Amino acid sequence: MHSHLHTPYNINCEEIMTALDECHARGFIHKALGNCNDIKRDVNRCLAGERYERAKRNRNDAREKRKRIEKIWADERAAATGVSAADSTTTTVATATAGGEKQ
Template identity: 65%
Template sequence: MHSHLHTPYNVNCEEVMTALDECHARGFLYKAVGNCNDIKREVNKCLSAERADRAKRNRDDARNKRARIEEIWARERGQDRASTSADAGSGAAANAESSGAKQ
């Protein structure tokens, strides 16, 4: 069983799929003897190429999204470090003042 052939994803294969439908419409014996096999191979080749292109686009999109997320995380880590070092710096100054007051 295969998925639906006539979808927006397979628009570039429409012509070959129509030819296969026309070949199958010639009758069961015509199809059963193997007269539509060449067209079927072309449909499979076209659908495979479309699927590969779609998978490549999805991978590229995922990589771009991941890179964007990594940048956001890096900025957040940088802000956390800056606020932590600022807190540590003000804490050290407060400790220095309090130790100076005791002497």
């Protein structure tokens, strides 16, 4: 059985998880004979889908945060060298393309 199934992260799977709990409540023999296996697979599928969506959101948030941080770094570099941020970005891309290295 999954630990902590009924959490806010899994709210979309609540109905299926409740059905699994009810199936398990019918008794050990009912569960041992595999009568709950289809519901269990549905729960696993639902939880995996929720986990995938959560990971995708986290990845996208991390990418956005990284873009903001890199912009701040570029602005700081530009301020230190006296070049505007747009020129600095263009120079960095041109250098990376010409030199074959990513800066």
